[in-house]
Amino acid sequence: MRPVSVLRLWRRPGPRRAAVPEGPARRYGSHAPPGPDPARAHFTTPIFYVNAAPHIGHLYSALLADALCRRRRLLGPGAAARLSTGTDEHGLKIQQAAAAAGLAPLELCDRVSAQFRQLFRAAGVSATGFTRTTEPRHRAAVQHFWGALQSRGLLRKGLYEGWYCASDECFLPEAKVTRQPGPSGEPSPVSVESGHPVSWTKEENYIFRLSQFREPLRQWLRGDPRAITPEPFYQAVLQWLEEDLPDLSVSRRSNHLHWGIPVPGDESQTIYVWLDALVNYLTVIGYPDAEFESWWPATSHIIGKDILKFHAIYWPALLLGAGLSPPRRIYVHSHWTVCGQKMSKSVGNVVDPGACLERYTVDGFRYFLLRQGVPNWDCDYYDEKVVKLLDSELADALGGLLNRCTASRINPSGTYPAFCAPCFPREPGLAGPAARAQAEDYALVHAVSALPQQVAHYYDNFQIYKALEEVSSCVRQTNGFVQRHTPWKLNWESPGDAPWLGTVLHVALECLRVFGTLLQPVTPDLADKLLSRLGISTTERGLGELCFLPRFYGHACPFEGRKLGPETGLLFPRLDQSRSRLVKAHRT
Numbered sequence: 085m086r087p088v089s090v091l092r093l094w095r096r097p098g099p100r101r102a103a104v105p106e107g108p109a110r111r112y113g114s115h116a117p118p119g120p121d122p123a124r125a126h127f128t129t130p131i132f133y134v135n136a137a138p139h140i141g142h143l144y145s146a147l148l149a150d151a152l153c154r155r156r157r158l159l160g161p162g163a164a165a166r167l168s169t170g171t172d173e174h175g176l177k178i179q180q181a182a183a184a185a186g187l188a189p190l191e192l193c194d195r196v197s198a199q200f201r202q203l204f205r206a207a208g209v210s211a212t213g214f215t216r217t218t219e220p221r222h223r224a225a226v227q228h229f230w231g232a233l234q235s236r237g238l239l240r241k242g243l244y245e246g247w248y249c250a251s252d253e254c255f256l257p258e259a260k261v262t263r264q265p266g267p268s269g270e271p272s273p274v275s276v277e278s279g280h281p282v283s284w285t286k287e288e289n290y291i292f293r294l295s296q297f298r299e300p301l302r303q304w305l306r307g308d309p310r311a312i313t314p315e316p317f318y319q320a321v322l323q324w325l326e327e328d329l330p331d332l333s334v335s336r337r338s339n340h341l342h343w344g345i346p347v348p349g350d351e352s353q354t355i356y357v358w359l360d361a362l363v364n365y366l367t368v369i370g371y372p373d374a375e376f377e378s379w380w381p382a383t384s385h386i387i388g389k390d391i392l393k394f395h396a397i398y399w400p401a402l403l404l405g406a407g408l409s410p411p412r413r414i415y416v417h418s419h420w421t422v423c424g425q426k427m428s429k430s431v432g433n434v435v436d437p438g439a440c441l442e443r444y445t446v447d448g449f450r451y452f453l454l455r456q457g458v459p460n461w462d463c464d465y466y467d468e469k470v471v472k473l474l475d476s477e478l479a480d481a482l483g484g485l486l487n488r489c490t491a492s493r494i495n496p497s498g499t500y501p502a503f504c505a506p507c508f509p510r511e512p513g514l515a516g517p518a519a520r521a522q523a524e525d526y527a528l529v530h531a532v533s534a535l536p537q538q539v540a541h542y543y544d545n546f547q548i549y550k551a552l553e554e555v556s557s558c559v560r561q562t563n564g565f566v567q568r569h570t571p572w573k574l575n576w577e578s579p580g581d582a583p584w585l586g587t588v589l590h591v592a593l594e595c596l597r598v599f600g601t602l603l604q605p606v607t608p609d610l611a612d613k614l615l616s617r618l619g620i621s622t623t624e625r626g627l628g629e630l631c632f633l634p635r636f637y638g639h640a641c642p643f644e645g646r647k648l649g650p651e652t653g654l655l656f657p658r659l660d661q662s663r664s665r666l667v668k669a670h671r672t
């Protein structure tokens with residue numbers, strides 16, 4: 085069969101829709117397929133190998149996707165969002181791991197897949213779909229996808245020869261292979277990038293005409309510079325497209341690799357595990373049934389940097405080959421190291437995420453990973469860092485602030501007090517005799533007013549850590565505000581003090597309401613506890629209508645005069661109890 089022209093590959097068969105919204109899918113010019121509903125967003129994590137138990141790096145991938153998805157859901161009832169995850173269960177790596185453990189491959193898969201599922205449930209990952217590549221629906225999707233490539237003449241049978249790395253499940257060119265002393269001291273070939281052993285493979289396989297896709301991939305990326313974020317990764321992919329782009333072997337001989345999905349119509353070959361795995365992103369939205377089209381390509385992949393080439397070159401090329409659009413966005417993150425070292429079973433420094441969730445609480449550990457993880461570069465994990473961060477930002481700063489504004493000693497009526505406009509006039513220059521607000525107080529109001537927009541900007545740029553840094557800095561500023569005006573020294577009984585005392589508390593509670601609302605995607609339970617304590621109902625927590633301190637801007641405030649929610653104890657108990665004991669001892 086004659087291969088189709090790559091310029092026509094973006095054209096997707098199927099019914100056209102009447103109204104096609106503007107969006108990334110429209111930027112491909114005249115070859116753009118009809119776009120999906122712009123209100124829909126599908127976030128995906130990579131699907132995880134089941135050769136070993138989950139570690140904190142895996143959880144980090146999932147939490148990034150979860151936070152993006154939860155934030156999206158808070159934008160309003162029209163914003164439908166899905167979050168998909170799963171386990172990658174086929175391939176040589178799993179076949180070998182099962183043999184080494186003396187288990188049937190499916191037994192190993194069942195066991196470890198359940199561990200991932202259990203971890204994500206425990207960590208509050210709000211997944212709407214979980215795909216195991218051993219499921220029949222996935223096998224059907226992969227075989228259908230294979231058929232689409234074949235019918236377009238993009239698969240040929242030929243001799244494929246090269247280095248194969250089973251740990252990374254990829255072929256490597258000679259330049260990416262080096263020699264290192266093996267267990268016996270003899271130099272043995274390993275991957276330059278991962279250090280994992282490689283072996284020479286020579287087989288008759290099916291080969292995907294990847295080399296035809298250099299120009300379409302360039303066009304896709306040039307047309308959408310935000311397709312891969314952060315920017316250095318986008319540049320890296322453009323650079324790869326300048327280099328050699330050989331055709332890709334997409335099957336292995338079944339007698340070598342039996343643990344996988346057979347090539348349709350040729351049982352002597354098993355489909356390459358990466359092609360199999362990547363199709364999970366379609367399986368989970370119902371491919372090949374037409375329903376998948378409302379979620380594709382409205383899909384954003386969250387991936388680690390080690391699997392960028394598979395997602396930013398192979399996958400978009402395969403999609404284009406099958407007549408589909410590339411994904412909307414690819415968000416890339418770096419890795420966690422432990423005490424300065426790469427996490428590995430052989431070094432024995434793998435951090436168990438389940439134990440961390442127990443030790444630091446679910447919300448505490450979510451906050452830590454997302455606050456400290458910087459996608460652009462690797463981050464180092466050690467326990468003391470977690471304790472220090474959570475105690476200072478969640479227990480002392482945020483919890484302390486809530487306590488200061490709601491404790492019965494200072495807020496005896498247990499209400500959201502009234503805001504007194506003359507005490508805190510909108511224009512400091514027009515201040516009358518009742519005015520008590522100072523220049524720093526105006527700086528606080530402006531900072532917290534701008535916060536929702538800033539946070540939105542950071543999420544959009546995959547900088548959740550920066551969004552949290554901004555929130556934390558505003559929490560600090562609010563504590564400074566309270567400290568400056570020492571409400572505990574003001575008297576509710578004094579007509580001179582009471583309006584200002586109410587205003588100080590009102591402003592601080594408004595700040596807390598904004599912080600609680602913005603923290604929901606990262607610390608859902610803690611944010612719920614905070615907002616419930618403030619008496620904010622579940623229908624008042626959306627991001628679409630988040631509006632800070634309306635009274636300052638001359639509008640009505642629905643919370644003013646409202647009863648606070650019940651007291652339910654400390655927002656976030658300190659982890660380092662020794663210090664809190666010391667502080668108490670010092671106070672008494």
Ligand code: MSP
Nearest residue numbers: 130131132133141142172361362387388389419420
């Ligand atoms: N099965 C493939 C993905 C297929 S997606 C179609 C795979 N699995 S993995 O289990 O090895 O990795 C899953 C994710 O975890 C990847 O995004 C990877 O980058 C991430 N991490 C693995 N180690 C990590 C750290 N030490 N730190 C952060 N993330 C890490 O690749």
